[in-house]
Amino acid sequence: MKRFLFLSLLLFTSYTYSQQVKLSGKLIDQKDDPIPYANVVLENTNYGTTTNQDGEFEVKARPGTYILVVSSLGYGRFSQKVVLDKTSNDLGTIILTNQTQSLNEVAINSHHINRFSDKRTDYVARMPLENLENPQVYSVISKELMQEQVVTDIGQTVRNATGVVPIIYPSGGLATTFRGFNVGINARNGMETTSGRSGIDIANVERIEILKGPSGTLFGGNVSSFGGVVNLVTKKPMEARKNEISYTTGSYNLNRITADINNPLNKEKTVLFRLNTALNKEKSFLDYGFYDAYLIAPSFLFKASDRLTFTLDTELLNVNSTRNLYNRYAPESGITSPEDLKLDYNKALFHNDADAQTASTKIFAEAKYQLAENWTSSTLFSFVGEDVDHSYQYYATWLSPTVAQRESGNWNSIYNNYTNLQENINGEFSTGNIKHKVLIGASYRSFQSRSEASRTGTIDTIDVSTDFHALRKEDIDPHLVSNYWPGWNAVNSYTLSGYATDVIDWTDRLSTMLSLRIDHFDREAKAGAEGFQQTALSPKLGLVYQVVKDHVSVFGNYMNGFQNQAPRTQPDGSQFVLDPVYAEQSEGGIKAEVFDKKLSATASFYHIAINNAIRTNTDGFAAQDGEQVSKGIDVEVIANPFPGLNIISGYAYNDNRIIKSSDESIEGNKAVDSPENVANFWASYTFQNKLKGLGFGVGGNHVGQSYMFSDNVFSIPAYTVYNASLFYNQPSWRIGLKINNLTDEKYWTFWGVRQVPANFAANLTFRF
Template identity: 55%
Template sequence: MNYHNQKTLRFLFSISFLFSFLSIFAQQNNGKIKGTITTSDGDAAAGVNIILKNTKYGTVSNDDGTFDFNRVRANSYTLQISLTGYETLETQVTVTENETTSLNLQLKVSNKELQEVVVSGKKSIASKKTDYVARMPLKNLENPQVYNVIHKELLLEQVSIDVKSAVQNSPGSVPVTYPSGGVGVTFRGFTTGINARNGMEMSTNRSSTDLANVERIEVLKGPSGTLFGSTISSFGGVVNLVTKKPFETTATEVSYTAGSFNLNRFTADVNTPLNKDKTVLFRVNAAVNREKSFLDYGFNNTVAFTPSLTFKASEKLTFNIDAEYISSNNTRRTYHRYDAASGITNPGDLKIGYRKSLFYDDNDAKTSANKVFAQAEYQISDNWKSTTLFSFMGENVERSYQTYTLWLTPYEAARRVGNWGPIYDNYTNIQQNFNGQFKTGSIKHKLLLGANYSFNKSGFSSGITRYLDTIDVRTPYNPMRRKTVDATLTQTAYPVTTSKTFSVYASDVINFTDRLSAMLSLRVDNYKLDTDESTEGYDQTALSPKLGLVYQVVQDQVSVFGNYMNGFQNSPPTTQPDATRLILDPVYAAQYEFGVKVEAFNKKLSTTLSYYNIKIDNAVQYDNEGFAYQNGEQVSKGFDFELIANPINGFNIIAGYAFNDNTIPATGKKAVGAPENVANFWTTYTLQNTIKGLGAGFGINYVGKSYMFDDNVFYIPSYTTANATVFYDQPTWRIGLKFNNLSNEKYWDFYGNSQAPTNFLVNLTLKF
């Protein structure tokens, strides 16, 4: 075991001893009430007012209908439950010391009343309920990790049709489109792909993803290797897509969106029980997307089909199976480079038209992805649950023409093109989790025990031309055609590679009191890479701990927290200039963070403020003779702020700001693609009485200056975009109009590509 792991183990043992010592003094003399409220048709009742009569206790049910009261004195009480349009319910409840009283309650409502309270069942955009972030049911105020949740209701307000526009609602998050076609997100100074789906591994490295089947997007901040491994997470965090699940009523929703640049998008969402007992539930989402680029050449055509099935085999055993097929034919964005003697410092120096392309759109890409996910959930007892998961994803690239320019002067560019494909990447994942709750004396534990096995196999073929010509953009020129590229392009097939990862992990959330809790987590990860030829593979084992401490200053309203989180990346051996081979250790990142979370005024206000420091050691760097060495450091530090508020009915505010200082200590240079300042703001108001359902919204996104290369000479300028929407939302239909980039701001992504000017979207949604 290397020195890094030895230090980590000693630190873990010290912390464990400290927590055990603290537990001796923890006391709990009160009881607890928890319950679930449903409507007469069996749906979860959200936003229900619940009070213990003649006491100070009162709360509101969560999105899944659950509620709880902590630290209630032993006694008999009357529990009162009320929601507009439903009959008020009162029931007697007895609280016993050190015990939890559980209730299952149902509201009575007529069909007429149901129509009147449809809007009451809408999910709050401030809700942070998730079972994926900690891989266990853990409230936001109990969780020492910072995370953001972007709900589909918000995306509907904003007429968001892609992941890029959606993730900008997470503080500090900047969308990235790779020249290879994949989509990623930059936050806390690092870029991560959209690599998780319902907590399981997936990939969008070279294929598309679609929002049609997305219930919400979860953005986990900080290195998350302990619970998610190295392939899903980056040192900045994890982006997890949570998909729509079947439910027990029949419902259909169809939507059509049209807009600038010949956009035409159709989506459908159909849900139905398949039997009278509602033990077999089926749902299917589909999307067809057609659009042109705002450039003079370019397009994006995508088709997605995502069926899902839930089978309730018994009261204890439930199966969930879903699949996804997505196919796309589109053009990639160009990867721009700049000659050191060009005098160019940023893309605004170029003399090319903002909406001009140097390549014809027959240099296109055709990709597809097939995904299958299965889950078996078995309730072993009241306090223990087993979850078995399986996933398979096949990402296939038939062809992917990628375009490159080298700018010699602000008006002269050399052009070349590569084709990456055929390529296939198959990802198979099997995971077993056990979740349980138990006590040691007066101390409560929420325990996760898990194991994960993944098997990946990939085949790769590519080729790239020399620079084929040099053009002067001040004079007439022709966009480069594919036939010109194919005439000189030679493809090379590379060895098939396979990798296997076996991991075991555990996480224990220890509640010393109702206010003080700690999280102790550890992962052991073994990674093996093999090839089918003589190229040597490698075998690495990594140890990844996670520690957290939470204290609720005001119970269920304000908590302060601190965490130590670890991430890692496996490093292949490298061949030195003298032909010797250097065996590398995994690269580690460690984060220390502390902050405060607030959920107040019956959860009408949710805010998080935190400071973090991420240090990377074992980074691989190279000296001026090309020799690799592994003692490089990188430090990323800053703070995140998020505010979500619903001060009055119909009025919503979302705001975020992130500061990040990501530097290489040895050189003092800034890391590439890491803007220091990122801010987001969005607000909407919907009329509640006159013309009920009519609303409007406005938002701003700001991204600060960032560097494109290590020398910190060439930079991407800062930019601010403003967006606005008006909509009319009714129980059975909705129409919305959205304007993006109102000021017609000229701005560029991290690869130097110009972004869309002012444009509009109009959406019509029908609900049956």
């Protein structure tokens, strides 16, 4: 009996001390401002972390008694005995006094900060998982990196993510392509959004998260593509009073003013308010063209109790601009690249008054309730509305390198409304020695739209090697034919979904992720559009083993994505009911966070297959047996080799090919918009001593050749663009200068859109 009791006690003790518990808190100074990048360590252990931008920290450790040491350069040192004896231990707010003090006794120095490597997120897996615990590859672009690069638009920003290339639609919206597939900016705080016609302003963006691979399991087919998901995380209210006003000027009459005002509204700091605004005016590098926009984005946070918090986040964006020219090429033109065109690189074919006026309204609300110690309920609502008053879009069909036919369209009276409701239950529990992190969720999505389109035929034919005038609104309007596509895009649809995830920690090193989603899609019948219903099932499986605990992990995943398809009318009048198109990804790789997180790296190989793609036979009948395979590697390295130097770099190789098609001549060809090689690099150095705060950065992007059409005749040339910046950052102000496209490279993105030559942007920011 004594032996049994002894063994039981031994097993209980072993079990208790094999579990990790959380220690959390927030670090502020005497002015109630958060202290970011401070060191938080448990003395004489390997447990430690740094605070985030809001001064918050979370350390995971085994139960026991420790000495907590908190420190930051320029502040005092705080130490306290802590006893960790439950799942969650919250220390509340810790105040550091502002004083200069040697930190030699601290295990980690505050200037050893890998500023661009923070991948903590609740959105990628819809649960709190560390990067090393997550079997999915993702990149994060922080607002600190955006500020350092003096970026003013999201297209410049997403180039910092491995393998990602921006796409500008003729409709004015922005999307990205990676892993061989296009995806719009479709997620905002984990909920559906859109930017197809209204665009995005980055003034209210805290960070951008780019999830790699088909992500239908958690996000559904409406948000994700077979390449992945782009999620914007907006700025949230903070307890500290913190305000910032910024002005940016630069080439092509760039004038941009932004303000970030954050203030608690009561003494108890239970009601918080933040307002982000932006006013942007700029001309095109073409002789005609402009982009004017203003953004108003207020947000509120209300702490109703210790367990219940409400958040309301809104955005109102109004844009008046001109569109990009969409080029088409006659088969007999002999043109195989935009380089062949004899059009002056800075010459526009259409005038300023053939413009576009759009607006978007975005509302996000969340009620977060602590059900129990390890269980949380999140009820979310989002509404996104895009409204287009008018939108002139431009087309040129090239008959030869010098001769083009001009035509235009005007999309007007458009609205696209997306309404989403979502409920997520997150929890943790154990079955014996096995730990579970679970997510159970359900969502409802309503999409309602209306649009009208007018289109011209050929307006004129011009020789661009001679003098010609840019077409004005008065030249276009007489040629417009109203109701060009009856019922185009005037459809309503509804989606009801349920999903669940269980992350099982078999040991403190080995875990699996099991996920499943079911979607029921219902599209109404409406003039010119067939109604249909579809149900899609999307599984996900992930496996992670930490070879070196908390430092190096190997992972593998199987992921699924899907896209709902409307029935097709066959040539004999019959209806061909299509299944959702599925993409399946298999991926394996390694993640590392080593040398006190001064080096963070991810490398993976993936294989994405579409086995039921839709193709059309030569007799006009549709079949659903096309095949496409996209495979490649992603490598990302984020490093802080020595104090002051920060590096972010990535390389992506992608081979995306059409395996089977009704047109046998294109089998084996590259898929469109799929460059084989994409690389990004950015390195910055900030002086640490006498010139503290002064810094500079250099970097660039390379995008390989891609094809505009599946016959692989017309190619978009490869390009490499270099950039550099100089900045001086102080607690109450910052000045920055960025030079883009140092070598004045002439280059084109997908759809043959000309890009900006050498240009600069200068920024001055005040904080108070």
